[in-house]
Amino acid sequence: MTSLTVLGTAAPYPLPDRPCSGYLLQGGGAKVWMDAGPGSLAELLRHTSLDQLDAIWVSHLHLDHVGDVLNAYYALAYGLLPPLVRPLPVYAPAGLGKRLAGFFEQPDAGFVSNVLELRELRDGLTVELGGLQLVSGAVEHGCDAYGLRASAEGRTLAYSGDCEPCPALDELAAGVDLLLCEADSGEASGGHHTPEQAGAVARRTGVRRLVVTHVGPSLTPDAATARAAAVFGGPTACAEVGLTMPW
Numbered sequence: 001m002t003s004l005t006v007l008g009t010a011a012p013y014p015l016p017d018r019p020c021s022g023y024l025l026q027g028g029g030a031k032v033w034m035d036a037g038p039g040s041l042a043e044l045l046r047h048t049s050l051d052q053l054d055a056i057w058v059s060h061l062h063l064d065h066v067g068d069v070l071n072a073y074y075a076l077a078y079g080l081l082p083p084l085v086r087p088l089p090v091y092a093p094a095g096l097g098k099r100l101a102g103f104f105e106q107p108d109a110g111f112v113s114n115v116l117e118l119r120e121l122r123d124g125l126t127v128e129l130g131g132l133q134l135v136s137g138a139v140e141h142g143c144d145a146y147g148l149r150a151s152a153e154g155r156t157l158a159y160s161g162d163c164e165p166c167p168a169l170d171e172l173a174a175g176v177d178l179l180l181c182e183a184d185s186g187e188a189s190g191g192h193h194t195p196e197q198a199g200a201v202a203r204r205t206g207v208r209r210l211v212v213t214h215v216g217p218s219l220t221p222d223a224a225t226a227r228a229a230a231v232f233g234g235p236t237a238c239a240e241v242g243l244t245m246p247w
């Protein structure tokens with residue numbers, strides 16, 4: 001069974017009952033924590049535990065997507081949890097090890113390798129986790145940033161991460177069963193989608209369902225979803241914390 005559970009959607013900082021970006025992606029017998037924004041670890045723990053994950057996947061190293069990798073390290077290193085069979089794989093853009101080690105004033109980027117196994121994302125990287133395939137594609141966000149196309153059990157899901165409309169996202173999203181797309185900005189500003197742009201991606205790539213997420217402070221999630229739906233013209237939902245949907 002495939003499912004997507006919403007753990008957090010807020011940007012650029014966590015709100016009461018609304019952590020920053022985080023999702024539990026399940027399919028093909030695998031579980032992936034997709035983006036680890038501040039607050040999303042606590043939500044993740046309502047649904048699973050860190051030792052049940054096959055990997056963490058981080059779209060880019062902005063705080064609202066990566067902050068809780070540090071909390072995952074704290075949990076695994078100091079939380080008196082059952083020891084992991086092996087360090088937890090973390091797929092993330094280059095530089096995460098240095099940032100995590102820097103928090104502990106350690107010069108060695110491998111400082112966290114006792115519990116986290118960092119693996120660098122690159123454009124086109126394909127990972128198989130049991131019956132779940134993840135393809136990462138470099139998207140336009142003004143930094144080293146990735147979107148994702150997941151396939152399992154004959155189903156497909158794409159995730160924008162944070163980006164402006166770009167051919168790479170269109171490629172990841174082409175014909176998927178579910179597109180999880182950010183709609184951060186009320187007006188086109190570069191680096192992000194407006195709701196209309198999110199709806200337009202869904203429309204031109206022929207996705208079956210659109211889920212709107214990462215709605216920034218200039219919009220409300222409901223308003224963003226309505227604006228995206230008007231352009232898409234297909235089934236459109238708002239990502240709400242705690243919601244689990246098949247894909």
Ligand SMILES: [Zn+2]
Nearest residue numbers: 011062064162
């Ligand atoms: Zn963001």
